[in-house]
Amino acid sequence: MGVKHALLALLSEGPKYGLQLRQEFESRTGEVWPLNVGQVYTTLQRLERDGLVESDDESEDGPQKGFRITVEGKEELEVWLRTPPDLSSPPRDELVMKVLVAFGVPGIDVHEVIQAHRRYGVELMQQWTRLKEGAAEHEVGLALAVDAELFRLDSVVRWLDAADSRMRRAQAEPRVAPAGPPVRVRRRAGVWR
Amino acid sequence: MTTLEVRGVSKVYGEGSTEVHALRSVDLSIDAGEMVAVMGPSGSGKSTLLTIAGSLEQPTSGEVLVGGEALGAMSRNGRARLRRRAIGYVFQDFNLLAGLTAVENVALPLELDGVSAKAARAAGMRALDELGLTDRASRYPDELSGGERQRVAIARAVVGDRQLLLADEPSGALDSVNAEAVMRLMHTACRRGMAGVVVTHDAQLASWADRVVFLRDGRVVDQTAPAAGPESLLEPSPGR
Numbered sequence: 001m002g003v004k005h006a007l008l009a010l011l012s013e014g015p016k017y018g019l020q021l022r023q024e025f026e027s028r029t030g031e032v033w034p035l036n037v038g039q040v041y042t043t044l045q046r047l048e049r050d051g052l053v054e055s056d057d058e059s060e061d062g063p064q065k066g067f068r069i070t071v072e073g074k075e076e077l078e079v080w081l082r083t084p085p086d087l088s089s090p091p092r093d094e095l096v097m098k099v100l101v102a103f104g105v106p107g108i109d110v111h112e113v114i115q116a117h118r119r120y121g122v123e124l125m126q127q128w129t130r131l132k133e134g135a136a137e138h139e140v141g142l143a144l145a146v147d148a149e150l151f152r153l154d155s156v157v158r159w160l161d162a163a164d165s166r167m168r169r170a171q172a173e174p175r176v177a178p179a180g181p182p183v184r185v186r187r188r189a190g191v192w193r
Numbered sequence: 194m195t196t197l198e199v200r201g202v203s204k205v206y207g208e209g210s211t212e213v214h215a216l217r218s219v220d221l222s223i224d225a226g227e228m229v230a231v232m233g234p235s236g237s238g239k240s241t242l243l244t245i246a247g248s249l250e251q252p253t254s255g256e257v258l259v260g261g262e263a264l265g266a267m268s269r270n271g272r273a274r275l276r277r278r279a280i281g282y283v284f285q286d287f288n289l290l291a292g293l294t295a296v297e298n299v300a301l302p303l304e305l306d307g308v309s310a311k312a313a314r315a316a317g318m319r320a321l322d323e324l325g326l327t328d329r330a331s332r333y334p335d336e337l338s339g340g341e342r343q344r345v346a347i348a349r350a351v352v353g354d355r356q357l358l359l360a361d362e363p364s365g366a367l368d369s370v371n372a373e374a375v376m377r378l379m380h381t382a383c384r385r386g387m388a389g390v391v392v393t394h395d396a397q398l399a400s401w402a403d404r405v406v407f408l409r410d411g412r413v414v415d416q417t418a419p420a421a422g423p424e425s426l427l428e429p430s431p432g433r
Contacts, residue, residue, distance in 0.1 A: 115407065115415050122232070123417045125400035133377065133401070150397055157396040165234060 003035065004043050008069060008077040011053060015068040018044060030135070030142025032149075052076055095156065099163055114164045121157045125150055195261075196356050196388035197223040197246055202255035204241050204411075215241040217411040218255070225356065228380055228389035230402035238411040239392040240361055246390060247280050247359045248272045260356050277306040281350025281387075283360035283379070287342045289334040289349075295341075296321060296330040299349045308353075320348040324378055340371030344378065351382045358382055358389040364398060376401040 003025075010016060010024050022040045026033070044067055047053040052073035056066045069077070095117060102113040132146040199221040206213045216238045223229050231239050244250040246257055248264045257264045259279060264272055281302075282288075289298045300317035304310060321330050324344045334342055343363065350358055360379060364372030376391075380401050383389040391402060399405045407415040 119405075119407070119415055119417055122396055122400060122405050125396055126402070126405070126417060129397075129400040133380070150400070154395075154397050161234065161394075 002080070003039065004047060005077060005080045007040070007043055007047065008052060008073050008080075011067060011069040012074060012077060015066045017064065017066055021067070028141045030139060030145045032142065032145040047073065096159075099160070103167060110167055111164060114160050118157055118160045118164075121153050121160070125153045125157070128153070194225045195222050196225045196259065197221070197390065198258040199242070199246060200256050200258070202242075202245060202252040202257060204238075204245060204250070205253045214411050216245070216252070219408075219411070219413055221246075221406065221413065223388040223390060225386050225388050226383060227404065228358075228383040228391065228402045230391045230393055230399035230405045231408055232393060232396070232399050232405055233408035234394065237408040239394075239408055241411075242408065243359050243361055243390060243392050247282060247357070248276055274306070277302050278353065279355055280357045280359060281352075281355045283343070283346050283350045283358070283363045285362040285365040287334070287339075287346045289342055289345060291334055294331050294333055295326060295337065295345045295348075298334070298345055299352050302349065303353050306353075316352055317348070320352040321345070324348050338371075339367055340374060343367060343371070343375050347375065347378050347382070351387065356387060358387045360389070360391045362393055362395075363391060365393075365395075369397075372398060 006025055006029075007021055010021055010028075016024070018040050019037065021044075022035055022037050025035050025040075044053060044055075048055060048067075051070060053067045053069055055068075098117070099110065099114060102108050102110045128146050128149050132143055132150075135142045135146075199219055202216055202219045203214070204216040206215060219238075219242060221229070221242070231242060233239050241250070245252050246259075248257070248259070251265070259275060262275070264275070267275065289295075290301070293301065296314060296317045299320050300310075300313035303313035303316055308316070318327070318330060321327055324347060326341065326344055326348065329337060329341055329345070334345070337345065343366075347363075350360075358379060363379065364375040367375060372395075376398055379389055379391065383403075389402075391398065393399050404419070405417040406413055
């Protein structure tokens with residue numbers, strides 16, 4: 001998780017105290033990702049060790065100790081902001097695996113399996129939406145963080161819908177053996193291991 | 194209090210070999226203050242359920258009660274009166290009359306129901322005001338953005354003392370921010386006492402509802418559990 005870089009981003013606005021950084025982190029992210037104060041100080045110590053931030057006075061630890069970003073810290077932040085995170089799918093996505101294997105298990109209705117996951121996904125989305133509904137208009141951080149969850153879950157539900165129709169079609173049409181040797185799909189490295 | 198009750202409703206189109214079962218023994222009960230989303234793939238019967246609930250179509254069997262009154266027992270005029278007074282509809286393509294201003298569109302169902310033009314206009318203005326459209330009241334539909342047009346359509350659907358709000362893909366033509374605004378407004382209207390049914394294939398829109406009902410091949414196959422509070426999302430759990 002990008003706590004280290006989120007703290008650098010907050011410090012890029014000006015010098016701040018540890019407690020202040022924690023409060024600002026939580027308010028910017030809509031308090032969706034709680035952060036304990038110990039985590040803030042450990043991260044700040046690491047940032048200081050790496051020369052990305054500096055503190056007021058090395059002898060004085062505690063809430064009154066201020067931190068500011070260094071030139072190296074600013075450079076690190078700029079590079080991080082523009083670097084895409086790893087968006088490749090996790091190896092053997094558990095949900096995909098469940099649906100794929102359910103297709104062949106005797107006595108299991110794959111559509112019921114899909115519906116169970118679809119319902120759970122929509123229930124989670126309802127909870128996130130309630131959170132957004134209760135938020136004030138100015139709480140942009142919260143709305144953004146909730147939207148990210150909603151779009152992620154939405155894509156899962158859409159995949160389930162597509163899988164459902166694809167399998168219904170496959171079951172409705174008799175299987176025809178393809179002519180010639182089977183087409184081999186080259187696996188993308190790192191996706192299915 | 195139950196506002197909409199659908200009991201064992203079936204709908205069959207055509208006959209013999211061309212028979213299509215659009216709905217099969219559907220039961221659905223919606224209380225005042227509750228918004229229910231109906232999700233399902235194309236052809237699952239979502240829109241048919243909505244038109245039958247809104248008395249725009251008759252079921253082949255089963256019955257529908259709105260505010261405790263059975264639609265099947267009413268005369269054609271009685272059903273038309275109920276549609277004007279108690280039911281509001283929101284469609285994907287807004288269905289506003291191009292020759293009327295926003296407030297005239299909103300006031301229209303009341304005027305058709307015999308309310309004086311002055312009182313209907315005042316009620317129309319109140320409804321527009323609640324949806325943040327006071328300064329758009331004198332504009333014609335083609336002078337409004339898509340999001341504003343749909344808000345006017347919602348104002349028309351909730352004006353007066355309506356009990357039932359029915360919406361078919363209400364934000365299908367809007368971008369996600371405007372779509373959210375539409376769902377938020379409809380949910381607020383339901384919180385104030387209307388019962389709402391929103392038909393959609395979009396899970397993000399459906400997640401605004403208090404309950405989501407899943408339809409497939411004309412049958413209700415599943416529904417979501419009563420929603421847990423959002424606080425539960427912020428607590429660590431083994432599944433997350």
